[in-house]
Amino acid sequence: MKLKAIVAAVMGAVIATSAVAKDNSEFKLGFSVPQLANPWFVGVKLGMEKACNELGIKCISIDAQYRVDKQVSDIENMINDKFDAIFTTAIDANALIQTFEDAKKAGIATGSIAQVVPNSHLLYGMDEYNYGHAIGTQAAQWAKKKLNCKGKVALITEDNVEAVKRRGDGIEAAIKEVCPTMQIVARQAGDNPESGMKIIEAVLQQHPDLNLVIGSNDSGGIGGYQAMFSNDKVGDDKAVFSGDATKEALALIAEEGSIYRGTVDLYPFKGGYESAKYLYEMATKGLPAEPKKVFLPYVPVPQEDVISGKYKPAY
Incomplete structure (x- = not known):
């Protein structure tokens, strides 16, 4: 017992x-x-x-x-x-x-x-490179259709993060493959809307005829869009593309007359x-x-x- x-x-x-x-x-x-x-x-x-x-x-x-x-x-x-x-x-x-x-x-x-x-x-x-390539391809296809691959493009990347550099490489490679005559005038790291805005505002000082902004994520892309919009860089020959499909970016894309023309959903x-x-x-x-x-x-x-x-x- x-x-x-x-x-x-x-x-x-x-x-x-x-x-x-x-x-x-x-x-x-x-x-x-x-x-x-x-x-x-x-x-x-x-x-x-x-x-x-x-x-x-x-x-x-x-x-x-x-x-x-x-x-x-x-x-x-x-x-x-x-x-x-x-x-x-x-x-x-x-x-x-x-x-x-x-x-x-x-x-x-x-x-x-x-x-x-x-x-x-x-x-x-x-796969950072392939994800970047998807972002860049969508942007480059727009440039081919709307600009006949003529014009200037600025890249807002995340090259400050070692693991994400390949995403920027994928974006750049897609531009060169689809629209080799497009002029890439800048590739700078921007982690958030504030830094993305600063980058594009600085680029516009040297290249006021900038046509295309591509962000490696929506965070930088949103800042790039804000810079383009506030400097009246709008119209059929202007565009912003990025990746992540965040609700903030989607809201801007949905606005009437928006030049924010696409993103890539990374879920x-x-x-x-x-x-x-x-x-x-x-x-x-x-x-x-x-x-x-x-x-x-x-x-x-x-x-x-x-x-x-x-x-x-x-x-």
Whole structure:
């Protein structure tokens, strides 16, 4: 009887421990965001929050303000605070490898999206060059049709982020393939609308006849559009293209007479939503021996599809 009592007590403790472990209200998922000034990351955040609400878990987003040291520190704090799962878009993937290794040793599920950390449990990645090529191709096809491949183009890229340089290369390659006679007058890094605006305002000082602005993301593209609009650079021979299909860019594309003529959907909401679900499953059912690899899809979104309603945004 004594042995049975001991077994019963142990089993009761196990059940109680399992119940605590399965209490979703205590589960914490952290997202280290490079910068919330970029609308794409807001989309990822919104997707994550929807998944967290469905699961009944806590989700916390922290803005790294595009500082590598802060991103590392933020994730270290999540580890010390015993988060159950952590994911990020890396500003500098190499700087996070050891930090993610520490998280994994602590039994924390790790993930990264877009610009991935190679030792993450979840690698929700993308092909930067091909994505850039899709952005550039849509813009170049417009230039071929409307400008007969004549005129000037400025590129707002993310060359300040090592992993994203190839996106700019893809844009530039597409321009040269489809419209080799177009003159590329600038290629500069712009991470947000403010920097994108400053870049194009400066370009317009030297090239007031600028026809085309291409942003490697909507964040820079929005700034480029604002600069063109405020300097009265509008009309049939002007255009702005970018990538990410954020709600901010889509709203500008839909405006009457807008020269914002297209974007490319990289599905940030879907990426954030699915990342949260994958990481929750890993943290609760067991960490994988090998990383799970998923790729962000992308599809061109021309202005006519936005105006007609053919394109349906995810959020």
